[in-house]
Amino acid sequence: MYIRKVLFLLVLSFVFVSNLYGIEESKIKDTMQEKIDTVIEILQQKDKSKIEKTDKIFSIMDEVFDYTVMSQIALGKDWASLSSDEKKKFTKLFELKLKNSYIDKLDLYTNQKIEINNLEKINPKRIKLLTYLIGKDDKYEIEYKFYQNSNSDWLIYDVNIIGVSIMQTYRQQFSGYLKNNSFKELLASLDGSNK
Template identity: 50%
Template sequence: MTIKINSVLSVLKDSNLTKEAKKNKIIPIIDPLFDFTLMSRLSLGAKWKELDKGQKDRFTELFTKKLKESYTDKLYLYTDQKVDILGVDQPKNNRIVLKTQLIGKDDKYDIGYKFYETKDSSWLIYDVDLLGVSIIQTYRQQFAGFLKDKSFDDLLTNLSTTK
């Protein structure tokens, strides 16, 4: 993981690259670490079971795009901070939380990457805690609130038209 973090930081520090070029270099580095399908399912909660395969696939596509854009947008705020790996917690046998800290000039931000062990014994991220707040829980609450008044198709439209 340290190698991946350092690779991303190296791209971010490269002042010769445009934002788009940085994004195009960073996404392939981080993509294999995330289980976007599981993140999509968790963000919808019980609603996921009501969807057909086409709806699940479309939602996963749009939600993955949103997550990647959100993540890379946050990376652009990087201004020579340092990332420290603080350690690993193992709440369950097949779950770990990689605890990191982004250290800036004036502030420190705790970031926890939640991993699960796949059937082939690799580890994938299924959630990220920023300052103690789960991004998946945050999206789940937003989507549940949205779906109280609107349809799932409205949610897909909203995801496809908002950044």
């Protein structure tokens, strides 16, 4: 049951696409609250299919996640050695992997609420937004990490679920895989998992 709950946290936390606009610093809390509330409303719609729900969710959240930066973090030092084409391929396949994974877990939603707690500026280029997923009997911490882009807007580059960085988790997995396999094999494995 614990694993199911953690997986559900990921459903609410990861809704990625690659179009970026960012958020003004002063509007982060209000914008995120509005987006989260809308996602919850969509999840509660009994007359919508899983695909219809996810399409709507992705369209709502697509402006605040930097998928390229997330891919770079997930690959770590291996990112620098890739060609531009390889970076694009990996980013797209990584996006699809996450989307497919979380679409499968939408059924775990059972009327939980998300409460925005605190916004903290860690340094001039980093902000973290602390939220809580609140169910009938449980409360889980979800922390969104933002960085400031070249346009001075703020985008999410990582999410901590109960203290665990999702990007660092993938970084460890990919690093371990690439010790014994080529990057082409990694792309093939991601492509296979997306079918």
